[in-house]
Amino acid sequence: MFFSPSWYVGIKIDIAKAYDSFEWPFIQNVLQNMRYPPNIIKTIMLCLSSVTFSILINGSPTDSFQPKRGIRQGDPLSPYLFIICAKVLSGMIDKNQKNGAITGVAIATKSPAISHLLYADDSILFCRAKPEEAKAIMNIIMEYQKASGQKVNMDKSEMIFSPNISMEFKKVFQDILPIKIRDSI
Numbered sequence: 284m285f286f287s288p289s290w291y292v293g294i295k296i297d298i299a300k301a302y303d304s305f306e307w308p309f310i311q312n313v314l315q316n317m318r319y320p321p322n323i324i325k326t327i328m329l330c331l332s333s334v335t336f337s338i339l340i341n342g343s344p345t346d347s348f349q350p351k352r353g354i355r356q357g358d359p360l361s362p363y364l365f366i367i368c369a370k371v372l373s374g375m376i377d378k379n380q381k382n383g384a385i386t387g388v389a390i391a392t393k394s395p396a397i398s399h400l401l402y403a404d405d406s407i408l409f410c411r412a413k414p415e416e417a418k419a420i421m422n423i424i425m426e427y428q429k430a431s432g433q434k435v436n437m438d439k440s441e442m443i444f445s446p447n448i449s450m451e452f453k454k455v456f457q458d459i460l461p462i463k464i465r466d467s468i
Contacts, residue, residue, distance in 0.1 A: 289445065290411060290412040290413075290444070290445055290447075290448050290452075291388050291409065291410070291411055291412055291444070291445045292409070292410060292411075292412045292442050292443065292444050292445070292456065293388075293407060293408070293409050293442065293443050294407065294408040294409075294410075294420065294440070294441075294442040294460070294462060295405070295406070295407050295440060295441050295442070296405075296406040296407070296408065296424070296435055296440050297435065297436045297439035297440045298404055298406070298433050298434070298435060298436070299433075299434045299435070299436040299439075300434075301365070301404035301433065302353060302354050302355070302356045302361060302365065302404070303352075303353040303354075304352065304353060304431075304432045304433045304434060305352060305353055305354055305364075305365075305368060305431060305432055305433065306352050306431060306432035307328065307331055307332065307351075307352055309368065309430055309431045309432060310327075310328070310331070310354070310364060310367075310368060311324060311328055313367055313368055313370075313371055314327065314367070317367065317370075327360065327364070330358075330360060331354065332349070334349065334350065334355065335347040335348065335349050336348055336349075336350065352432055362403075365403075365404065368431060369401050369406075371427065371430070371431065372401070372406065372423075372427050372431075373399065373401055375423045375426065375427060376398050376399045376408065376423060377398070379398075379419050379423060380396070380398040384415070384416065384419035385398050385408075385410045385416050385419050385420065386398075386410055386411045386413075386416065387399075387409055387410065388409040388410075397409055398410065408420060412444055412445070412448055412452070412453075412456055414455060414456060414459055417456050417459035417460040418459055420460055421459060421460050437461050437462055437463075438463070440462045440463070441462060441463050441464070441465045442456075442457075442460070442462050442463075442464055442465065443464075443465045443466075444456075444464070
C-alpha cells in the first residue's frame with residue numbers, strides 16, 4: 284500500500300472517568316520515581332486513602348465506605364496528582380518519538396515535531412498516518428492503561444486525517460487503532 288510522507292493524523296484520546304480510575308499504587312510509584320520525599324508521599328497517600336463516602340437512599344445515609352482507587356474531583360490536591368501522573372503518559376510518548384516509533388508533526392520546516400498535547404484530562408496525539416505508528420500508539424495506550432488503571436474510551440475518542448488520504452488507507456490505520464474517524468473539522 285502506498286504511503287505519502289505528508290499524511291498525518293491527529294488523535295483525541297478520551298480517558299473514561301479520568302479521576303476515578305487511578306490506581307493508588309501507580310500514584311505512589313510515580314511519586315517515588317519522581318523522588319518526592321517519603322514523608323510527602325506518605326501524607327499524599329493518607330489523603331487519598333482516608334476518605335469515606337456515604338450515599339443518600341430515600342433521604343437516609345447508608346453506612347460509610349472507603350474507595351480503593353481514584354482521586355477526588357474538587358479536592359485541591361487532585362489536579363496536581365493528575366498532572367503528575369499524566370507526565371507518565373507524556374514520557375511514554377516522548378520515548379517513542381525519540382526512538383523513531385512516532386514521528387510527530389512539525390508546523391514549520393525547522394521547528395521541532397509535536398507528538399502530543401495534554402490539557403487537564405484531554406490528550407491529543409499527532410503522528411504520521413503509518414500503520415507502524417498506529418501500532419506504537421496502541422502499545423502506549425495499552426501499557427499506560429495497565430500501569431495506571433485508567434481506560435481509554437475508544438468510543439468517545441476520535442481521529443482526523445490530513446486531506447487526500449483514501450478511506451481504504453484510513454481503515455487500515457483504524458484496524459490497528461480502533462478509534463472512530465472524524466471526517467473533518
